[in-house]
Amino acid sequence: MMTKTNPGNFFEDFAIGQVLDHATPRTVTEGDASLYTALYGSRFALQSADSFAMDCGLEAAPIDNMLVFHIVFGKTVPDVSLNAVANLGYADVQFRAPVYPGDSLQTSSEVIGLKENSNGKTGVVYVRSVGKNQMDEVVLDYVRWVMVRKKDETAAAPSPVVPQLTDRVDPADFTISPDLNFSAYNATLAGSPHFFEDYEVGEKIDHVDGMTIEEAEHMMATRLYQNTAKVHFNQHQMQNDRFGRRLIYGGHIISLARALTFNGLGNAQLIAAINGGSHTAPTFAGHTIYAWSEVLEKVDLPGRSDAGALRIRTLAAKDLPCDSFPDKSEDGKRDPAVVLDLDYWVIIPKIQQVS
Amino acid sequence: MMTKTNPGNFFEDFAIGQVLDHATPRTVTEGDASLYTALYGSRFALQSADSFAMDCGLEAAPIDNMLVFHIVFGKTVPDVSLNAVANLGYADVQFRAPVYPGDSLQTSSEVIGLKENSNGKTGVVYVRSVGKNQMDEVVLDYVRWVMVRKKDETAAAPSPVVPQLTDRVDPADFTISPDLNFSAYNATLAGSPHFFEDYEVGEKIDHVDGMTIEEAEHMMATRLYQNTAKVHFNQHQMQNDRFGRRLIYGGHIISLARALTFNGLGNAQLIAAINGGSHTAPTFAGHTIYAWSEVLEKVDLPGRSDAGALRIRTLAAKDLPCDSFPDKSEDGKRDPAVVLDLDYWVIIPKIQQVS
Amino acid sequence: MMTKTNPGNFFEDFAIGQVLDHATPRTVTEGDASLYTALYGSRFALQSADSFAMDCGLEAAPIDNMLVFHIVFGKTVPDVSLNAVANLGYADVQFRAPVYPGDSLQTSSEVIGLKENSNGKTGVVYVRSVGKNQMDEVVLDYVRWVMVRKKDETAAAPSPVVPQLTDRVDPADFTISPDLNFSAYNATLAGSPHFFEDYEVGEKIDHVDGMTIEEAEHMMATRLYQNTAKVHFNQHQMQNDRFGRRLIYGGHIISLARALTFNGLGNAQLIAAINGGSHTAPTFAGHTIYAWSEVLEKVDLPGRSDAGALRIRTLAAKDLPCDSFPDKSEDGKRDPAVVLDLDYWVIIPKIQQVS
The missing domain is CATH 3.10.129.10 (Hotdog Thioesterase)
Structure with a gap:
């Protein structure tokens, strides 16, 4: 009988080119937008009013970019950073399409870099994560790198691959x-x-x-x-x-x-x-x-x-x-x-x- | 290079008859209504259920009057009361039309009274604020008066105008x-x-x-x-x-x-x-x-x-x-x-x- | 002039077979679903994404069962448990139909058991509560029993009826x-x-x-x-x-x-x-x-x-x-x-x- 709780991935579980399809697709709604306003008090007009957004050519007020980021990012945590020691950075974060209330988002990540640390206990994992909507359009992609623990410190180190990051x-x-x-x-x-x-x-x-x-x-x-x-x-x-x-x-x-x-x-x-x-x-x-x-x-x-x-x-x-x-x-x-x-x-x- | 942050209006910036079109139009949604319930626990049935509201002839549960008030009022703060010493009162607050989820609200205010205080440092500003929906219908109007600082205490006092308030x-x-x-x-x-x-x-x-x-x-x-x-x-x-x-x-x-x-x-x-x-x-x-x-x-x-x-x-x-x-x-x-x-x-x- | 505030029901106010139609019908919305996510962080995919729910044959992501329970239950409090000393339990809680954003819920309860306590000060009230949507479909029913104060300790005890509970x-x-x-x-x-x-x-x-x-x-x-x-x-x-x-x-x-x-x-x-x-x-x-x-x-x-x-x-x-x-x-x-x-x-x- 295997453990039913999510153990997360350890450094040696990742391989270059591996694609992780992350769990928990999420429909973003007007309720999320209201909570976002209540939490931060944002006043940018484009996200605040359908009327203003329509005057700017959009079909409705889009979801705030950072709310999209947080939802897309949140999905990666159970697979990428449950055993992380540190979030080291992100780069090349690009918003690709507006997200509107009613859109359903999901995220996948490809492993694009791996480098074991000299202490043999941890390594750095680089992933490119992609958030898509229900029409399979990319709404956001970005690179992130985290330091992840090894489960077995005797596991062999992979050949180091460090992506060129802008x-x-x-x-x-x-x-x-x-x-x-x-x-x-x-x-x-x-x-x-x-x-x-x-x-x-x-x-x-x-x-x-x-x-x-x-x-x-x-x-x-x-x-x-x-x-x-x-x-x-x-x-x-x-x-x-x-x-x-x-x-x-x-x-x-x-x-x-x-x-x-x-x-x-x-x-x-x-x-x-x-x-x-x-x-x-x-x-x-x-x-x-x-x-x-x-x-x-x-x-x-x-x-x-x-x-x-x-x-x-x-x-x-x-x-x-x-x-x-x-x-x-x-x-x-x-x-x-x-x-x-x-x-x-x-x-x-x-x-x-x-x- | 001018300061980019909002300095607000000082007492001498206001003039009788001046109209201030306030920023940040806002689409009110079911998400706002849910948060309002979570914040206050209101139980008036008309605002709580579409079914009850429809039995009362309305198209849906309207947004709570006070939620409409707060949203319309909030827009006036950056222009009217950023440099206020005190909110002195409001009068003649009238709800003119129901607001439904999806309506976009904006607010404008007309200066209807000005009276400098004898200390020469502050004055009272009276405004009539009007909240409208995306169809340009008035949903709320009210009079409010606030005590506002002068920026330049040597600025000349305006002729006092004090509106008759009910x-x-x-x-x-x-x-x-x-x-x-x-x-x-x-x-x-x-x-x-x-x-x-x-x-x-x-x-x-x-x-x-x-x-x-x-x-x-x-x-x-x-x-x-x-x-x-x-x-x-x-x-x-x-x-x-x-x-x-x-x-x-x-x-x-x-x-x-x-x-x-x-x-x-x-x-x-x-x-x-x-x-x-x-x-x-x-x-x-x-x-x-x-x-x-x-x-x-x-x-x-x-x-x-x-x-x-x-x-x-x-x-x-x-x-x-x-x-x-x-x-x-x-x-x-x-x-x-x-x-x-x-x-x-x-x-x-x-x-x-x-x- | 009678007291306008709700006195609630006391033990002697309940009778076997009595039906209480509870107040405050409630339209459940996407806003409620968002708040529920924010309060508990639930990640079950069926309630999280319309896309996932549709792949499972449903018309949209249904409202979380426990959110339905809490809303249906909340309506019973002013009539059943305002004068309660203790919530003793619930049984036979059955979810009968999915609830979707936009559905309006209301609750009624039938008294199915009464038993005065030997101290003569309190008694146990058993109710079967039924939550229905705007189409009069049952979405949830359950039995609950609570210990309720008597208002008049000299009031005669009813014949005890204790329902058989599964x-x-x-x-x-x-x-x-x-x-x-x-x-x-x-x-x-x-x-x-x-x-x-x-x-x-x-x-x-x-x-x-x-x-x-x-x-x-x-x-x-x-x-x-x-x-x-x-x-x-x-x-x-x-x-x-x-x-x-x-x-x-x-x-x-x-x-x-x-x-x-x-x-x-x-x-x-x-x-x-x-x-x-x-x-x-x-x-x-x-x-x-x-x-x-x-x-x-x-x-x-x-x-x-x-x-x-x-x-x-x-x-x-x-x-x-x-x-x-x-x-x-x-x-x-x-x-x-x-x-x-x-x-x-x-x-x-x-x-x-x-x-």
Whole structure:
């Protein structure tokens, strides 16, 4: 009689080219969108109102990019990271198609890299995960790498394969819905007068507001994503951990930070891609999250005059207002209050030419 | 390079007749209605079940009046009250049309009054705010006045304009959906045997039940309404405030109190209008809210024999059961436990004549 | 002028054969399903995705059985258990038809048993409660018995009637939707390789994971079910109670335990019936819930080759991992950490014959 509970995969269970079809397809609904609003208070108009989205050419308000990310990501946890020691990073995160309420998502992952660590106890697994809707269209794909324990430390190490990873998605590769059209964009309703042209490379924006996190909130969020990582939910176990606390899912901080960026980037209606991100310190209930952003690049979009792309770096800090733009100091040491460093592309309307 | 974050309007930025079109249109959904039930436990049958609402002539269960109010109100915060010192009051709140899941709401406000305070540092701004749906129908309008800081204390004071405000909406002005029809009203399903005829002017009702508030609840509610007032969310900042705590959005208390009134006013299916209201003391997480009501008036509705209107005054108290009807004492001093004093009109069925 | 608040029924108010039509019909929506996911993190694929449910012959993802139970049950509280001293048990709980988003539920109860206690102060009331949808189809029925206070201790005792209760629902009596068809069942998407044939009578499964409960979570859940029992919500009152804490609704623990059983019983897509259950100790916010299960019986389903039924006993424990299967000791004394002992039938696919 075999154990019925999921043991997860250990480092030696992975092989290059292996495809993992992840469990628990999930229909995303208006209920999920409401909860997302209640959890983060996001105010980007495109996701907030069907009326606004239809004026931008879409059939309805799409599901927030990060909600799509969390749901697609959550499905990978039981197969990829149940025995993980650390989530090391992700790259080449690309949103490929809008997700609407009623769409059913599922995820699969291909193993694209393996490298055993010199200690013989763990190894790094690289996967490319793909989220698809019920019509088998890709809505999101991304690369992620995690450090996973070996079950049997005497198992032979595989030949190391380390994929070449981009640290910058090329805007020429963006997949933007052909329906999306900002030619009748209403900036008043969107809540910001600042268009693509108004931002400068190097500009820093303090998003001013702060948001305190409660245990009930991050746990409800993480369960909504059906992310089962134990460290977020089990205080009885975590009280004996080094922090003595439940860890907050890193994606919860990304969503909070993205919602905070509305104040300064209110027209950045969509995330096209995430170039990379680091969760640089743990966050716990009771922490207040602040955020600031820097404009890294400005790029025109091929074939579009209604919108451009801004490459943004957003940093979130705990219990520290961001008017001093906390970051690394000159010796390269990161401000210990910084908990997130995210590099991503947003789509933002250009000033409309009245013809 | 101008500041990208929203500075809000200061007293000298407002002018009589000015119209502010507020940001962030919002599609209200079944997900919002579910969260509203989870947050307050409301049991009024009309909003709870499509089947009951259809038996009352409506196309579906309408969105709770106070949820509509909170969403319409939330949109005004970034333009009207970001630099407010105090919310002074509201009047002439009228619900004009039912809101159904799928409707998209937006809000605009007209400045109808301005009066600088004698200290030269602040002034009172009066606005009439109008919430409309995607068909440009008014669903709610109301007057609100707030005390707002001046940015430049040397700026000249405007000619004072103080609008004449009613402290009682005239039931002849009510806009009740012509579809609404209580002739087949099922009081058993509604959960109360008490009709319009059963209430007496001067009658006091202790609503008995108490509800304790948690931080996660009031923050989720207030974010659901996309109300961005900082005092509700940022413990890191508020710890240095005079109370050392996050303040709970006054509307959260109204919704809690309204839900508590079900026990005693279970047939009061709709709020037609709010005559006025005061948040008389701050509320914090951990407080338990109780409520009691007094019947102020009973009025027939023109052209309707199936329902009448009761003018109700509901008081909410923190950590104090309301069997002694806490209110003002003889010297006019308010009981310090009272946190809300709300004067409003409800629509309630009359005893049905079997023809 | 009679008291307008609901006094509830006292023991002497009940009579054999009496039918109570309960208030507050409730349309169950996608919003409720999302909140349910956020509160418990359930991952059973049939309720998670329309796409999966349609592959199993259903029109859409049905509402989770326990969410249906909680909503149907909640309606009985104001009439049956407002003056209850104790919830003694339930039996013969049968799910009769799938509930889909948009269905409107209501509940009625028939009094089927009455027995005054020898102290003359209380008595036991047995009711059979029936939940129906808007088409008057039964979706759930069950027997429940509660100890209720007498209002007037001198009131005459009724002739005792104690119904014969089954402690095992006969699988021949199950009502399984004729649309349900597991012949194309995808176990990979369901997240478990273990079918009906893989379980053995007597097998014990530690579900491994633990979930800590917050006040905001159990109160939001219980309000979502419109369950008004005061002990769950009013800390101001409960601080003087023997535990000094708000009690968590027993059904919240059932839902948590059911969600935890996914890890080990991931293909147990539906609950067909609950044979009985005991809430053996109170649970409070801050407790971490673990669960384990025992397979009591395996039964073929008449006329079906695609699925069978497992009779499962699931025990939940607070702040105690269940790798040692906490239960009764040899002297019959229950482990004090055990808070729930639930005996129920699940429907689980059989290994598919490739034809």
